Amino acid sequence: xxxxxxxxxxxxxxxxxxxxxxxxxxxxxxxxxxxxxxxxxxxxxxxxxxxxxxxxxxxxxxxxxxxxxxxxxxxxxxxxxxxxxxxxxxxxxxxxxxxxxxxxxxxxxxxxxxxxxxxxxxxxxxxxxxxxxxxxxxxxxxxxxxxxxxxxxxxxxxxxxxxxxxxxxxxxxxxxxxxxxxxxxxxxxxxxxxxxxxxxxxxxxxxxxxxxxxxxxxxxxxxxxxxxxxxxxxxxxxxxxxxxxxxxxxxxxxxxxxxxxx
Ligand code: SF4
Ligand code: FES
Numbered sequence: 178x179x180x181x182x183x184x185x186x187x188x189x190x191x192x193x194x195x196x197x198x199x200x201x202x203x204x205x206x207x208x209x210x211x212x213x214x215x216x217x218x219x220x221x222x223x224x225x226x227x228x229x230x231x232x233x234x235x236x237x238x239x240x241x242x243x244x245x246x247x248x249x250x251x252x253x254x255x256x257x258x259x260x261x262x263x264x265x266x267x268x269x270x271x272x273x274x275x276x277x278x279x280x281x282x283x284x285x286x287x288x289x290x291x292x293x294x295x296x297x298x299x300x301x302x303x304x305x306x307x308x309x310x311x312x313x314x315x316x317x318x319x320x321x322x323x324x325x326x327x328x329x330x331x332x333x334x335x336x337x338x339x340x341x342x343x344x345x346x347x348x349x350x351x352x353x354x355x356x357x358x359x360x361x362x363x364x365x366x367x368x369x370x371x372x373x374x375x376x377x378x379x380x381x382x383x384x385x386x387x388x389x390x391x392x393x394x395x396x397x398x399x400x401x402x403x404x405x406x407x408x409x410x411x412x413x414x415x416x417x418x419x420x421x422x423x424x425x426x427x428x429x430x431x432x433x434x435x436x437x438x439x
């Protein structure tokens with residue numbers, strides 16, 4: 178293995194540059210280094226103006242996502258040595274997001290989309306404290322646990338061609354998060370979320386390319402969550418014709434077989 182590698186890094190300062198350009202930096206190629214270590218080396222030793230986000234360095238905070246050789250990656254979880262046979266490694270900001278500076282993307286639109294799906298427990302009634310805790314069995318937890326592992330790294334948005342074509346598309350992580358709450362037996366908000374979810378910019382916008390699931394570092398499987406919800410929404414629609422008056426179940430409730438704490 179060579180002992181050096183070249184990083185081509187996208188640089189962009191909006192009030193100075195017309196458009197992004199690439200700057201090359203040669204860095205040591207150490208087998209224990211991840212791409213983020215190389216960026217930190219450049220910032221510490223070569224160019225302190227290089228701008229990027231990171232925090233935990235252990236795949237938890239979700240802030241270090243970037244395009245590495247064209248693939249959305251967590252740079253703290255991507256070994257530099259994986260690119261040892263390439264002459265260079267290209268590091269760019271996550272695709273489909275506006276760039277604030279260098280490798281830092283704007284997240285405001287993503288945060289609005291997260292809010293849109295009401296990612297919190299919604300109750301029609303609020304039992305008194307004396308009723309005790311909302312108990313949940315391990316089986317009930319298993320129904321949604323996978324969808325609760327999201328770290329909001331936005332890699333799935335950069336991998337999704339629909340996000341690139343339709344900026345109104347709610348997107349993989351937000352849709353998976355909605356399903357996380359819809360499948361939680363303590364929640365009664367599925368009908369409220371339906372307005373955002375069962376919409377051309379919601380689940381019906383997804384063409385099931387599946388790239389979101391492939392790139393997700395936490396195995397959330399947003400594509401699976403969306404297809405699961407498509408099925409529930411379609412069944413609910415059919416039910417509304419068969420049982421036009423008696424049909425009051427929300428998609429969530431029809432998907433549940435556990436206690437509802439009503
Ligand atoms: S679903 Fe996966 S890829 Fe998408 S934001 Fe969450 S953790 Fe990141
Ligand atoms: S620095 Fe926190 S996930 Fe990479």
